[in-house]
Amino acid sequence: MNQPTSPFSKDQLLPQEETLEILKQKGELFIGIPKENQYQEKRICLTPDAINAITANGHRVLIESGAGEGANYSDINYTDAGAKITKDTKKVFSCPLLLKVEPPSIAEIQMINPQATVISALQIKTQSKEYFKELAKKRITAVAFEYIKDEEGKYPAVRSLSEIAGISSVLIASEIMADTNNGNGLMFGNISGVPPIEVVIIGAGTVGEFAARSAIGLGANVKVFDNSITKLRNIQTNLKQTIYTSTIQPKNLLKALKRCDVAIGATRGKDRSPVVVSCTMVEHMKKGAVIIDVSIDMGGCFETSEVTTHDKPTRTKYGVIHYAVPNIPSRYPKTSSISISNIFTPYLLKIGENGGLENSLRFDKGLRNGLYMYHGILTNKSVGEWFDLTYSDINFLIF
Numbered sequence: 211m212n213q214p215t216s217p218f219s220k221d222q223l224l225p226q227e228e229t230l231e232i233l234k235q236k237g238e239l240f241i242g243i244p245k246e247n248q249y250q251e252k253r254i255c256l257t258p259d260a261i262n263a264i265t266a267n268g269h270r271v272l273i274e275s276g277a278g279e280g281a282n283y284s285d286i287n288y289t290d291a292g293a294k295i296t297k298d299t300k301k302v303f304s305c306p307l308l309l310k311v312e313p314p315s316i317a318e319i320q321m322i323n324p325q326a327t328v329i330s331a332l333q334i335k336t337q338s339k340e341y342f343k344e345l346a347k348k349r350i351t352a353v354a355f356e357y358i359k360d361e362e363g364k365y366p367a368v369r370s371l372s373e374i375a376g377i378s379s380v381l382i383a384s385e386i387m388a389d390t391n392n393g394n395g396l397m398f399g400n401i402s403g404v405p406p407i408e409v410v411i412i413g414a415g416t417v418g419e420f421a422a423r424s425a426i427g428l429g430a431n432v433k434v435f436d437n438s439i440t441k442l443r444n445i446q447t448n449l450k451q452t453i454y455t456s457t458i459q460p461k462n463l464l465k466a467l468k469r470c471d472v473a474i475g476a477t478r479g480k481d482r483s484p485v486v487v488s489c490t491m492v493e494h495m496k497k498g499a500v501i502i503d504v505s506i507d508m509g510g511c512f513e514t515s516e517v518t519t520h521d522k523p524t525r526t527k528y529g530v531i532h533y534a535v536p537n538i539p540s541r542y543p544k545t546s547s548i549s550i551s552n553i554f555t556p557y558l559l560k561i562g563e564n565g566g567l568e569n570s571l572r573f574d575k576g577l578r579n580g581l582y583m584y585h586g587i588l589t590n591k592s593v594g595e596w597f598d599l600t601y602s603d604i605n606f607l608i609f
Contacts, residue, residue, distance in 0.1 A: 252280025
């Protein structure tokens with residue numbers, strides 16, 4: 211008697227692992243870009259080229275009239291790229307996805323629709339408890355671009371802006387030293403027979419590395435100080451040359467500061483930058499020397515630094531010219547806008563591909579790292595601890 215043959219193979223009859231498919235449905239984004247109202251903020255999140263790429267993928271963009279003027283982009287540049295322009299601020303803030311450089315103010319949060327998504331900087335040091343409570347009331351989902359990580363685990367927005375700040379610090383010092391700006395009349399550039407400019411950089415992170423790269427490119431003698439041997443080793447590797455490096459020892463630092471023409475502060479701390487250079491050290495510096503305190507965003511690493519503005523950027527103390535303007539990249543708003551736009555654009559296209567931010571957060575761990583508010587629930591541990599607010603783990607909320 212013949213055995214009945216099964217329509218299934220032996221392998222098919224064995225228990226199989228079940229795979230759940232998450233359907234990714236392409237979604238249309240409706241993006242609003244309001245004009246930045248923060249003092250001296252001239253940057254914009256997306257350039258016309260970026261808008262072109264976004265609208266070509268079927269997304270809509272509404273921009274407040276004049277939003278790009280600070281970065282030298284006109285309304286016509288944006289309409290030609292496919293965006294819609296409006297003079298109605300409230301209309302822009304009512305878009306379901308808002309892009310800003312600066313975090314929205316409490317007054318601006320009132321104009322945002324409930325359940326909207328905001329992507330902007332967070333600037334935790336400038337925030338208040340009230341800010342997070344207002345976002346929670348509106349059940350807003352908020353992403354801080356400075357906390358977004360790339361596939362290598364680095365922070366692309368922070369790195370780009372640090373590169374700009376590092377290069378800017380050398381360009382600014384060069385301007386300040388010009389006689390037309392009442393400087394000491396010295397010039398960067400390795401002129402034959404003229405001793406090179408002496409530059410001291412405190413901090414061997416990205417800002418320090420790009421300041422050193424620019425100063426060396428302009429023929430200066432550079433000395434870099436940092437307490438991390440790893441960072442000092444990395445800066446030598448990245449610059450592909452041997453330069454003077456030292457840990458921060460008062461005796462060595464004072465000796466270098468006495469001789470230098472330019473000192474650049476580029477240190478970071480957990481809550482504020484550590485004060486590395488005391489008043490006494492500044493007193494021993496040459497008259498007419500220049501201090502560029504890039505760390506002023508976090509309190510400054512020179513004891514003599516006081517916050518200045520782009521309109522009146524320098525103060526002189528002990529005969530030393532101090533430049534301590536926070537947010538140095540906004541001095542070059544077009545370059546900074548292109549840099550920010552390069553970071554934003556791929557994420558926006560990906561969010562559209564994935565059918566919205568919810569799915570993107572599931573698939574992209576780096577983007578999830580930037581999330582600090584999810585439908586009004588605080589999800590960032592640092593923010594929760596800093597402001598003594600309750601927070602939840604995002605992984606429990608979206609999976």
